[in-house]
Amino acid sequence: MARRKKTILLENVEMTDVAAEGKSLARVDNMVVFVPHTIPGDIVDVQVTRKRKRYMEGFPVRFIKHSSVRVEPFCLHFGECGGCQWQNLPYNEQLKYKQKQVLDQFERIGKIQTDRIFPIIPSERQTQYRNKLEFTFSDNRWLTKEEMQSGSLTDQRKALGFHIPGRFDKVLDIQTCCLQPEPSNEIRDFIREYALKHNLDFFDLINQQGFLRTLIIRNSQQGAYMVIISFFRDDRATIHLMLEELVKTFPDIVSMYYVINSKSNDTLTGLDPVLFHGDSHLIEEMEGLKFRVGPKSFYQTNAQQAHRLYKIARDFAELRGHEVVYDIYTGTGTIALFVARQCARVIGIESIREAIDDARQNAVLNGIQNVDFYAGDSRDILKEDFIADKGIPDTVIVDPPRSGMHADVVKAILDCHPERVVYVSCNPATQARDIQLMSSQYRVTRLQPVDMFPHTSHVENVALLERI
Ligand SMILES: C[S@@+](CC[C@H](N)C(=O)[O-])C[C@H]1O[C@@H](n2cnc3c(N)ncnc32)[C@H](O)[C@@H]1O
Missing domain, CATH: 3.40.50.150 (Vaccinia Virus protein VP39)
Incomplete structure (x- = not known):
């Protein structure tokens, strides 16, 4: 007979410090307890999910008191997207x-x-500070808590967004990301709409099949944009039609690349992006110095x-x-x-x-x-x-x-x-x-x-x- 694991509930735990991955920690009986979705000052009941010699991990099942410094996160994806896990802490904290x-x-x-x-x-x-975002196409959209609770699930399972932390196969469909200046959101949304309208395959990350794989949007401080879309197959006619439409709609895209990636991972390592339109590089400037930023270059984000x-x-x-x-x-x-x-x-x-x-x-x-x-x-x-x-x-x-x-x-x-x-x-x-x-x-x-x-x-x- 299978033995049932004993569940541990810790009551009235006061979170005292921040920890990695947006979690907070508390000390209970000489053990450190890591809890996500909390900030220092929160008092919570914690359901323990993992117990080791020196530490435990768990999740908050009840908030007894919210920290007095807690602020309302500004992003609608907060809590599910792994991007900005400290949005509920004021910036000075x-x-x-x-x-x-x-x-x-x-x-x-x-x-x-x-x-x-x-x-x-x-x-x-504190927002729009990034000059590069990378989105993934997936035919296995992450279903949000609201969708699950409301029961308003649609058949539309395609997503263009960010991976759920720790889940290579699940992608959160991003409506708005506050980290890159516009028209970053508009470009991503246009591409998603175009792909849905023309019935293009979003990538199946488990079985490694499909057509659209990733989208990288880079920008310079001068407001010039570079877009790099990676496709699994070299369906040249379809790719050209899509990219022509994109560069026609967004004059800020001064550099448009595509790349064919039939590898088992999403990195551009070993691949040769093809310049479809405009300049080969963006130019960043610092104290009169100019830096070329190519589709594969590292540049501080x-x-x-x-x-x-x-x-x-x-x-x-x-x-x-x-x-x-x-x-x-x-x-x-x-x-x-x-x-x-x-x-x-x-x-x-x-x-x-x-x-x-x-x-x-x-x-x-x-x-x-x-x-x-x-x-x-x-x-x-x-x-x-x-x-x-x-x-x-x-x-x-x-x-x-x-x-x-x-x-x-x-x-x-x-x-x-x-x-x-x-x-x-x-x-x-x-x-x-x-x-x-x-x-x-x-x-x-x-x-x-x-x-x-x-x-x-x-x-x-x-x-x-x-x-x-
Ligand atoms: C944090 S980045 C810094 C880049 C640069 N200083 C800047 O500010 O743009 C670290 C760099 O180290 C490079 N790198 C990683 N491991 C390395 C190694 N073993 N030897 C030399 N370079 C390495 C990476 O490719 C990356 O460009």
Whole structure:
């Protein structure tokens, strides 16, 4: 006979802090309890769904008291879309928790004294701050709570929107997303309407069949738009008819691409987008510098805040003109080009070859000659011969992905013994871990958190390390 699991109900639990993925946490009998859809100050009854040695997870079955700081989320998709999970926290509270997150990670993981931490820099825009959104077509629409409760289910199961967190096969049909300026919503809605009217197949993510796969909308700060639609099959006539209609309707689309993707995943890696209309790149500008943004280029998604972030990195570097600077994890060379006029030479290193092609073209576009870019894994590139050949760096700037730096890269930096290391990070936990590894030779003299992504728990942080 199957044994029934004992259910645990925790009563009157006061949430005290924020946790990852938009959840909050409470402490009950020396255990941490993670609960979604709550914020600090809420008092709830929690149905436990998972119990481990040190923590539990559950969901709120009853709100006894709402937190006094709770605000009404502004997005109609809040609670189901995984995008902006902190919308029910006022912006100043979000900033407070982001600052605390940096402090906690540095003290707990990095064991680093953080008396030189500056107040977090808020995002100038709290909506419409993104310059890139990626939507998925699906024939398996997520049914919202309201639909299920009202019983007003229709046969229309096609969706163009965002994945439900943790569900590769379910997509929430997005009516409005407040994160990108218009006409982003209008473009997406037009494409959905067109596809429904012409009976085009939305992708079946489970059986990997269909026609329409993904839609990427990018924009520049100057209001130019790039649209990239990926299709499973190369049905050229149908694709052309659709795209002609789209570019005719939206003059802001200055660059229109399509790509045929018959792989088992949605990434554009290894694929060649085809330029259907207009310019091959968008142009972003920063302090008179121009950056080419192609369909596959990485560019910081909050461009306004990226400018602030780069200014902080440049200030922390305190370049005087004679330095050799390494910009490791350079992407399309934005930081390298941003500091190039203040130093003797910059070496940019990046694993994605196309990004390095963009970086080189960006250097030419801006008439900057004292930069060299190298494609490859920083772990493989930063060897003795390379460093001897290019020059020992006086200053190293790093901006790794969320996973942080490989220990070999940390070691290579330590072996170079630069005067300053400026560490830009989108994950203070791995940043603190890496900095801890450098603590015998460097001390942290400044920390500057920056908010790039309002209404999410993500926080960017710049650390200055000075040689002891
Ligand atoms: C957070 S982005 C920073 C890009 C750039 N600094 C900017 O601001 O646009 C991190 C970059 O590191 C690159 N990258 C990831 N792993 C790498 C590795 N092992 N070696 C070199 N580059 C890597 C990624 O492709 C990405 O472009």
